[in-house]
Amino acid sequence: xxxxxxxxxxxxxxxxxxxxxxxxxxxxxxxxxxxxxxxxxxxxxxxxxxxxxxxxxxxxxxxxxxxxxxxxxxxxxxxxxxxxxxxxxxxxxxxxxxxxxxxxxxxxxxxxxxxxxxxxxxxxxxxxxxxxxxxxxxxxxxxxxxxxxxxxxxxxxxxxxxxxxxxxxxxxxxxxxxxxxxxxxxxxxxxxxxxxxxxxxxxxxxxxxxxxxxxxxxxxxxxxxxxxxxxxxxxxxxxxxxxxxxxxxxxxxxxxxxxxxxxx
Numbered sequence: 001x002x003x004x005x006x007x008x009x010x011x012x013x014x015x016x017x018x019x020x021x022x023x024x025x026x027x028x029x030x031x032x033x034x035x036x037x038x039x040x041x042x043x044x045x046x047x048x049x050x051x052x053x054x055x056x057x058x059x060x061x062x063x064x065x066x067x068x069x070x071x072x073x074x075x076x077x078x079x080x081x082x083x084x085x086x087x088x089x090x091x092x093x094x095x096x097x098x099x100x101x102x103x104x105x106x107x108x109x110x111x112x113x114x115x116x117x118x119x120x121x122x123x124x125x126x127x128x129x130x131x132x133x134x135x136x137x138x139x140x141x142x143x144x145x146x147x148x149x150x151x152x153x154x155x156x157x158x159x160x161x162x163x164x165x166x167x168x169x170x171x172x173x174x175x176x177x178x179x180x181x182x183x184x185x186x187x188x189x190x191x192x193x194x195x196x197x198x199x200x201x202x203x204x205x206x207x208x209x210x211x212x213x214x215x216x217x218x219x220x221x222x223x224x225x226x227x228x229x230x231x232x233x234x235x236x237x238x239x240x241x242x243x244x245x246x247x248x249x250x251x252x253x254x255x256x257x258x259x260x261x262x263x264x
Contacts, residue, residue, distance in 0.1 A: 014042065014078075015075065015077065015078035016039040016040055016041050016042065017040050017041060017042040017043075017044070017076065017077060017168070017169055017200040018038070018039070018040040018063060018074065018075070018076055018169070018200075018202070019038075019039050019040075019074070019075040019078075020036055020037060020038045020039070020059075020063065020072070020073075020074050021037055021072055021073050021074075022035050022036070022037065022071055022072035022073065023035070023036040023037075023059065023062055023063075023069050023071070023072035023073075023074060024036070024069060024070050024071035024072050025055075025058050025062060025067070025069050025070050025224075026070050031224055032055045032058045032224050033055040033058050033059050033062070033069075033224045034055075034223070034224040034225050035071075035072070035225075036055075036059060036072070036221070036224070036225070036226055037226065038219055038226060038229055040200065040202060040217070041200075041217065042198070042200055043195060043198055043199070043200060044195070044200055044201075044215075044216055044217045045191065045192075045195050045200075045201045045203065045214055045215045045216050045217070046200070046201065046202045046203065046215060046216075046217045046218070046219070047203055047204075047205065047211035047212075047214075047215035047217065047218035047219070047232070048060070048202055048203065048204045048218075048219050048221070049204065049205065049206070049208065049211055049218060049219070049220055049221070049245060050220060050221040050222050050249070051222055051249050052206075054221045054222045054223065054224070054249075055221055055223070055224040056173075056204050056221060057096075057097060057173060057204070058224075059221065060096075060171055060173055060202070060204060061096075062074060063076075063081070063171065063202075064081075064088075064089075064092050064094050064171050065081050065082070065085045065088055065089055065092075066094070066096070068082065069082075076088045076091060076092065076168075076169060077091060077168060077169075079091075090118075090165075090167075091167055091168045091169055092167050092168070092169045092170075092171060093162035093163050093164075093165065093167035093169070093170045093171070094162055094170075094171050094172075095155075095158050095159050095161075095162045095170075095171070095172045095173060095175055096173050097173040097174045097177075097204075099154075099158045101146055101154065101157070101158060101161075102146070103145065103146040103147040103149075103154075104145060104146075104147060105145070105146060106142060106143045106144055106145055106146065107133065107138055107141060107142045107143075107144065107146055107149070107153075107157050107160075108129060108133070108142040108143060110146055110157060110161065111125065111128075111129040111132065111133070111157075111160055111161060111164060112125055112126070112129060114161045114164055115128070115129070115164050115165070118164070118165045120164070120165060125164070128164055128166075129160075129164070132160040132163070132164065133160070135186060135190060136156040136157075136159070136160055136183065136186060136187070136190075137156070137182070137183055137186065138153060138156055138157060138160070141153065150178075151177075151178035152178045152179045152180055152183060155175065155177065155178055155179055156179070156183060156187070159172070159175060159187065163190075163194070167199070168199060168200065169199070169200045169201075169202070170191070170194065170199065170200070170201045170202070171202045172191075172201065172202065172203050172204065173204045174204060174205055174206070175187060175191075175203060175205075176205065176207065176210055188214060191203075191214070192214075203215060208240075208241045208242035208245055209241075209242070211232075211241060212232055212236070212240065212241040212242075215232055216231060216232060217229075217230065217231055217232065218230075218231075218232050218235050218241065219235075220235065220244075220245055220248050220249070222248070222249045222250075227248045227249070228244075228248055
């Protein structure tokens with residue numbers, strides 16, 4: 001039977017930017033990530049937080065094709081990560097924590113090398129590299145070896161490498177660590193513009209104030225398990241995010257006073 005032409009046809013439902021189902025990873029007998037399920041909506045600035053050893057970096061590594069899970073699946077824009085690894089990596093920009101770079105190259109050379117490895121043409125790489133070096137305050141140090149960069153400068157050139165190919169998804173592990181306030185504002189503006197234009201950012205940080213200020217969604221993980229996920233307001237549940245985080249992960253215990261720690 002023909003459809004009534006006056007009946008509106010709903011648009012197809014887009015999959016979330018990232019869908020995680022049953023994600024699990026063991027290191028020996030230790031379960032680092034335990035049956036994690038999470039949807040990350042498109043166009044969101046998504047905070048991913050937890051205490052040290054919670055499984056954040058392990059989860060992000062499995063999500064982006066850097067570490068194979070023992071169980072579970074991850075889809076990025078509806079594409080199975082581990083069935084179509086090359087296709088997914090083309091859509092994703094990654095800034096791992098403590099990223100090791102080819103630091104004998106200059107900042108300009110590193111960006112050029114990164115772009116050519118991704119199959120970009122030289123003209124596009126040159127123009128985007130110039131734009132990024134200026135935006136991140138690295139233009140005057142473009143010809144300096146990355147080995148001679150400060151910790152903050154190294155973080156910024158790593159971010160430039162992550163965004164050079166204009167990905168759909170950015171996964172950033174501690175992007176503001178060792179960054180001065182002026183550079184942090186510039187990075188926040190870049191990420192905000194990326195999200196407004198339809199990109200998605202997953203941001204892992206230990207600084208709850210940064211997550212609450214920049215992110216619209218957040219997930220809290222501890223001991224490899226998801227404790228809460230949703231909008232920042234939903235997860236905060238009427239309090240500030242840091243207080244809610246401490247409540248969920250079981251922090252804030254009283255400790256014996258260090259009576260010996262007194263000036264003589």
